[in-house]
Amino acid sequence: MAHDSHPTAAPIARRAQALKxxxxxxxxxxxxxxxxxxxxxxxxxxxxxxxRVVARAWVDPAYRELLLRDGTAACEQFGYTGPQGEYIVALxxxxxxxxxIVCTLCSCTAWPVLGLPPDWYKxxxxxxxxxxxxxxxxxxxxxxxPESVAIKVWDTTAETRxxxxxxxxxxxxxxxxxxxxxxxxxxxxxxxxxxxVPT
Amino acid sequence: xxxIHDLGGTNGFGTVPHRINSLxxxxxxxxxxxxxxxxxxxxxxxxxxxFNVDELRHAIERMEPRQYLAAPYYDRIVxxxxxxxxxxxxxxxxxxxxxxxxxxxxxxxxxEGRAAGSPRPHFEVGxxxxxxxxxxxxxxxxxxxxxxxxxxxxxxxxxxxxxPDAAGxxxxxxxxxxxxxxFDARDLWGETAEVSAVxxxxxxxxxxxxDE
Ligand SMILES: [Fe+2]
Numbered sequence: 001m002a003h004d005s006h007p008t009a010a011p012i013a014r015r016a017q018a019l020k021x022x023x024x025x026x027x028x029x030x031x032x033x034x035x036x037x038x039x040x041x042x043x044x045x046x047x048x049x050x051x052r053v054v055a056r057a058w059v060d061p062a063y064r065e066l067l068l069r070d071g072t073a074a075c076e077q078f079g080y081t082g083p084q085g086e087y088i089v090a091l092x093x094x095x096x097x098x099x100x101i102v103c104t105l106c107s108c109t110a111w112p113v114l115g116l117p118p119d120w121y122k123x124x125x126x127x128x129x130x131x132x133x134x135x136x137x138x139x140x141x142x143x144x145x146p147e148s149v150a151i152k153v154w155d156t157t158a159e160t161r162x163x164x165x166x167x168x169x170x171x172x173x174x175x176x177x178x179x180x181x182x183x184x185x186x187x188x189x190x191x192x193x194x195x196x197v198p199t
Numbered sequence: 200x201x202x203i204h205d206l207g208g209t210n211g212f213g214t215v216p217h218r219i220n221s222l223x224x225x226x227x228x229x230x231x232x233x234x235x236x237x238x239x240x241x242x243x244x245x246x247x248x249x250f251n252v253d254e255l256r257h258a259i260e261r262m263e264p265r266q267y268l269a270a271p272y273y274d275r276i277v278x279x280x281x282x283x284x285x286x287x288x289x290x291x292x293x294x295x296x297x298x299x300x301x302x303x304x305x306x307x308x309x310x311e312g313r314a315a316g317s318p319r320p321h322f323e324v325g326x327x328x329x330x331x332x333x334x335x336x337x338x339x340x341x342x343x344x345x346x347x348x349x350x351x352x353x354x355x356x357x358x359x360x361x362x363p364d365a366a367g368x369x370x371x372x373x374x375x376x377x378x379x380x381x382f383d384a385r386d387l388w389g390e391t392a393e394v395s396a397v398x399x400x401x402x403x404x405x406x407x408x409x410d411e
Binding site for chain 2: 008009010011012013014015016017018019020021022023026028029030033034037038041042047083086087089102104105106107115116118119120122123124125126127128129130131132133134135136137140141142143150151152153154155156157158159160185186187188192193196
């Protein structure tokens, strides 16, 4: 059988196109379906969405309470719903606790609030190591946490989609929500980075 | 399935290829074909309802291990998706290979899977549980690094989802809540563990109440 003899596969660009063409020939792809879905992936699902959620939670205690109690409802208030965003749980960091998200089995991520998972998040290096040696992995990636900060790793093995709620850095008093959101990156929402206030 | 995809805790991989906050993450896709992977997956899973996402995950797990390791991420999505369209009778491997102008290796054959166990009382936050010591040949969402381990429930989902060990095989799948179960990292990785706790999201059927 083909898969036992490891034939050299056709280049992936040609295989992907072949799959599309085969479905097209059978008229199975509705007009605009691929284009619309691609727009969701490239434009609508963006870490700026999660950043707006975090900034709101930093300035509005009632919203923060809702986000921690029912992340799905809190994200819905901004319209951030859809596939891979049906059950969102926010994980609250403190100065002595860093939450970190992974999917060791594949690539699960809260698409509507974080955007599609980045390549490094899907890498075998991250998936294999972060549940076991997170402190070293984070240090290698550029986040050197003191021993006084506990690290809790969340493995996205079922249908819950996580987002990290970082703690608001000092020296951001009086900032607008928009400015606060600007320091919340995709890496911050995954938990491998902390918001940095430009000096 | 104790497959190549179940990577949590595996030793030997090197540095994660990323420095924090070094990327804008735009453009989202790097190759002109990459958007087709999820697009054609969601066509099958969401629009045509030819298969479900658990079956897709399992199709990728069924890739020959060397093929899995060598293929970039979106290549694996394409292979898993194509395998399901073929297995469900929508397409044939021959037509895919004709259109691709070369070999189009698919996942290894689907197996039977298993049904969910009978319903039982839910666990509560704070309960101590043990992950069942089951060695499942088909699809499962219990990573092997927690098999047989004891943990504490920190959250029960308010929604229930189809039991993946059945759904991943296209079988009727009873719904269950999942639980965020917190494990002391030392129980998983020994006394020198670098992490305080690992929290894993587990279907009810993977858990038993721990002895006092
Ligand atoms: Fe995943």
